[in-house]
Amino acid sequence: MRKILYGFQRNEITEFYVYKFLSKISKNKNSKVLRKIAEDEFRHYNILKKYSKKDLHPNYLKIIWHIFVYFILGLTFSLNAMEKAEEKAQKNYLMLKDEIPEIEKIILDEDLHEKELLKLIDEERIKYISSMVLGLNDALVELTGTLAGLTFAFQNSKLVALSGVITGIAASFSMSASEYLSQRSDPNSQNPLKSAIYTGIAYIFTVFLLVMPYILVPNPFFALIFLLVIALVIILFFSYFVSIVQNKSFKGYFSEMFLISFGVMGLSFIIGIIAKMLFNIDIL
Template sequence: MNYRISADTMKSLQKAQKNEITEYHIYSRLSSYIKNEYNSNILKQIAMDEHHHYNVLKTFTGTDKKPNSLKILFYTLISLIFGITFGIKLMERGEKSSENLYRELGENIDEFKRIADEEDKHEKGLVEIIEEERLKFVSSMVLGLNDALVELTGTLAGLTFALKNTRLIALAGLITGISASLSMATSEYLSTRTEEDNARAFKSALYTGGAYVFTVVCLVLPYLIFSNYVVSLVFTIIAAILIILVFNFYISVAKGLSFKERFFEMAGISLGVAVISFIIGYFIRLFLGVDI
């Protein structure tokens, strides 16, 4: 090795070495938990790559590094709960500094150039071909969430000043929301069934209906907790924004889509409909002379 590595760069290499052995354990653990043999083999292959990178770095640092146990636990749980694609891509988002370091050193040292190429082409390519059911039905989840957010946020906002009673608003919201979720799930099943097999159509309907019901519960819950209808509406709006925030972050990581654009689009539509419905509910109450 003719290229001299500075003390600061050596510290960065040791940090990268620790990351490599940590990720080796994460991929190995996930491969043993995943029942899908195809996905398990992909994770084993990536784990082998990470272990190889660790050994290459070890020849430069001359030290052994222990894996980060907390990081292993965190990303293993995240992957098992939200899906391996999301967990892995979220983890890889935090490793940009190591990739940049490999690229920089790769200009003078062939070993680092090979590691950087493997990170970009091999490992990331393998992650992209992981087969994960929930990602196949993202469009169904988007349909359920988006429709529930737009329809129910607007409905609850309109009912808030029309009824001015949190229990009545919650009752009307639940009836409307659950009925709409069943309608959405049925429509999704029938539309998908004409194009796909029955099993896929059924799963698509479940994801659509499930996402809708989840959103309904989150939006109606404030009216069951608080007695003040204005406070309930405020927390319902906050819940809607949080759902949009979390879901779009998940999609942006798992599918590699723009977070900011999708978030502001969904938030703008949902809140815009809520404001319009709120105004409509207020004027209908005045027009009909309803006072509850």
């Protein structure tokens, strides 16, 4: 019980320092929201301290990790990730409710009050996450299928890479233009140009990652294996990112992206085989 109490108390002081740091580097409404959450965490720490009779140091590695995640993946992701980790730990905290009457109120604060505050967080990149999903999904579905088909049709890494780069960049411009026109016609759209830019950046970034194996690996079939691995990692990462910031089911979102991307890739590979046999083309 004492170990659980210490863990709970240390977690509160750790999150206090994380929220306090983030409040100082954030602006406007975000700063006020984070400062309020930090105050709640410090109040919880002092309540627990009355029972533990002990001052505890925060987990400095955890603080560094959350700050690192903030700079890489943004404010909304880092905060939601902290909250999800805390939700898992709260089952153990209920074991203390007989010894610490205030424990249920603390957990209620964590479940309700802080989540309401987190909804107020205003971050630009989250507003345009649908545009990023569009660019990334489209690049995955189109380019993985195209590269898989070209791999068997050409059987030459350099030609596949060249074709992939040309196709990918042209498609990114086309997709950005389509997103701009789509958002332009939507009266609820905030900024069509930014939506188009986010879509294009996500598309080009995905193109670069998918074409890279064909640039680095001479054997096109080995490059295809690396392509499959990279595509899987992209789907895993982005599914996790979206599940955290939008509170969606990771398994459901990952399964959908995986089946669509790899299904199109399989069909394109078959088309490449059929095209090679029909046209009887050999490229040396």
